[in-house]
Amino acid sequence: MEGDTREAIQDKSNVASSRPKNGVPNGSDRRLTDEEFERYSRQMIVPGMGKHGQLRLINSSVLIIGAGGLGCPAAQYIAGAGIGTIGIVDGDVVEPSNLHRQVAHATSRIGMAKVDSLITHLRSLNPLPTYIAHPFHLTAQNGADILSRYDLILDCTDNPATRYLISDLCVLLQKPLVSAASVQTSGQLIVLNCPPSPQGVVDRPCAPCYRCCFRKPPPPSANLSCGEAGIMGPVVGMMGVAQAGEAIKILASALHLPQDARGASGASGASDAERHLTHPHLLIYSYDLASAIGPYTFRALRMGGRKRSCFACGEGSTLTLEGIRSGNPDYVQFCGGLAPPPHAGLAPEERVTAAAYDAARRKQELPPHVLLDIREREHFSLGSIEGAVNVPFGKLLMKAAEIQRDGGEAEDVLPREARGSGKDAPIYVVCRRGIDSQETVAKLKELGLDHGGTRKIVDIVGGMKAWKDEVDPRFPFL
Amino acid sequence: MSAAKNNDTIDITVDFSGGLEMLFDNKRRYSVSLPAVDGSGKPVTMAFLIDHLCTHLMKDPRVDLFVLDKHIRPGILVLINDADWELEGEEAYELQPRDNILFVSTLHGG
Structure with missing residues (x-):
């Protein structure tokens, strides 16, 4: 043959x-x-x-x-x-x-x-x-x-x-x-x-x-x-x-x-x-x-x-x-199938779409808040939402683990620039596609950063991909 | 080898490749000093080393990207002195001075 x-x-x-x-x-x-x-x-x-x-x-x-x-x-x-x-x-x-x-x-x-x-x-x-x-x-x-x-x-x-x-x-x-x-x-x-x-x-x-x-x-x-x-x-x-x-x-x-x-x-x-x-x-x-x-x-x-x-x-x-x-x-x-993406079981009020977040920003309905972008530094360097601060997801998890293990201020997982926004300033978390951000919201709450519920910690649904699709088609998403 | 005393140590090098270095502070190579024998007086093995890496060297909390169900996760090759560890007894392999252990995750991109 x-x-x-x-x-x-x-x-x-x-x-x-x-x-x-x-x-x-x-x-x-x-x-x-x-x-x-x-x-x-x-x-x-x-x-x-x-x-x-x-x-x-x-x-x-x-x-x-x-x-x-x-x-x-x-x-x-x-x-x-x-x-x-x-x-x-x-x-x-x-x-x-x-x-x-x-x-x-x-x-x-x-x-x-x-x-x-x-x-x-x-x-x-x-x-x-x-x-x-x-x-x-x-x-x-x-x-x-x-x-x-x-x-x-x-x-x-x-x-x-x-x-x-x-x-x-x-x-x-x-x-x-x-x-x-x-x-x-x-x-x-x-x-x-x-x-x-x-x-x-x-x-x-x-x-x-x-x-x-x-x-x-x-x-x-x-x-x-x-x-x-x-x-x-x-x-x-x-x-x-x-x-x-x-x-x-x-x-x-x-x-x-x-x-x-x-x-x-x-x-x-x-x-x-x-x-x-x-x-x-x-x-x-x-x-x-x-x-x-x-x-x-x-x-x-x-x-x-x-x-x-x-x-x-x-x-x-x-x-x-x-x-x-x-x-x-x-x-x-x-090879793991087409399993649905993992989610951290967040409540509806802990999530906001990119479009809704943008609209609220434009109407100045949002109080001073922290916009935490947890993508890798290289992605962040190519473009980000105005006012965002960057802590890569891996680094954030590492810091969180260190605080949970050795003790320390939970606030330290946030970058220095973010700490001046006021103790109860809401935290909005954004990543590439909206998966790691859910886990981050859950982790920040676990660390007690929500101050028993007085501080909002919110996931931006769908991440920067959604931001590009819903808000800014010219955003350099990679 | 059998004469190892309780206070003897074994010096080896441990390498990470294929992206695993990300879990170990982005360092590709570590010099590691291990006790020659474990708590019960037996020579230290690969299993001991893996446990040691998870508890002492790994800064990233995502341990499940390295170890799943107490074993190296699927998709990671382990090489003992550049040979597949399956040829050497896997977790039961008794570490020798100056061994080089490489953990490499298999790649699929192209």
Whole structure:
């Protein structure tokens, strides 16, 4: 089946580039065209690559899932290296806030489907590969059909549910998976399921899947996304480029083929490369905006191999493609679901909408009060409601815990500028989206700052997001 | 190792990465001195260290972002001298002088 897929792909790429067909399976022995020869010369002369490695790349197919901060740089090097067929999956369109890191898109292509934008860029870089657009999100329903058409999968997505789905599909379809992730100033990279082994085989060393390494997802409250926590372009870019590097290496050495299908080369037992892959390393890149590159900027951590007890690839696993297609397992549920946002059980009079707060301010109906903005300092620095004072949520909780533990003035959780507003001056609390602010109102009351009920402490519902939506559409909300 | 006396200490380094440093005063690296044996005279383990970190080093009250139900929360990898702690016995691992322990939260963004 593997062979059939690849031949079909070779036919396609021959049509695309008018390459002479030589009839040799996998094209392992054909001549390179003059154009290929010139284009790929600098990588072919690298020790270990050669014409043989280049032909393997030309006859390979790679699926890049996600055309964002990881997918853009990964795709550039995958295309540049001459991998013959490149598929890209993404359902989003290019937005201005993508461009600082998703550098294969362009200002002129804002609003275009990311898949089309990325392929436009890749074609101008290298017209020889066949590019296949999958302009929608990967789902449990469409996943197996798409992944089965490729030799190797790059996980460049941005959420845990899709990451577990991709890994499970790779186990069942026996595809190697190069997985990376990045947020704020940290990045991670690992090669999984490579070389692939049949599901359930545990009597010999096998490479782990994503679930072997990361058995359970973090609770949603602990999960940071680039949209919420921010991301530095070079950090995610570095991880994407490294993904391409791993993919090229695996394909040029034919390590992507299932262990059983590679009988001839494995005659003398597992190669060193394979032994290394069955206990892959997790590369961690962590970068500190305030310090120089140091010994812990890059770390390679040794992970275990396939786990006997793994839900997806382990002994007696009941995971199937049919099951996945029909919603079993439920990936969204597994990753914490679409649970309603937590709330602190505030009374109606302890909450005010952004619009109502603004109206009362304008009519000067409010007494002197404290407007406490508990977003991170960076968010606050980009814009705030006039008169707001800033104490980041984490700092406030820390200070509150210290007061509750060691004693001290409850008033000290408020910033100094806020303490002159009068002892019973109401406190209005605002955050980004209105979740942390509820918890803060409850915490301030717990500390006794409501003076037994004589002082109002109020949550602004929906936070600065609501302020932008209801009051000031030009507010720079991030 | 078995000859550890009650007043001996073990010096190790503890690193936080992937955002966990936020819970530890935004410091990525700590030098930690632990007693060589716990209250009942047994060599100190990872479980002892985790408890020690929660009570002495963690300034942020959101302990549940680090420990859930008395175990390291899902989504945090623990590395003992750069190897997955599952290879080393997890919480039962007996700490050795100069060990490097890394706590790293797994990332999903991209």
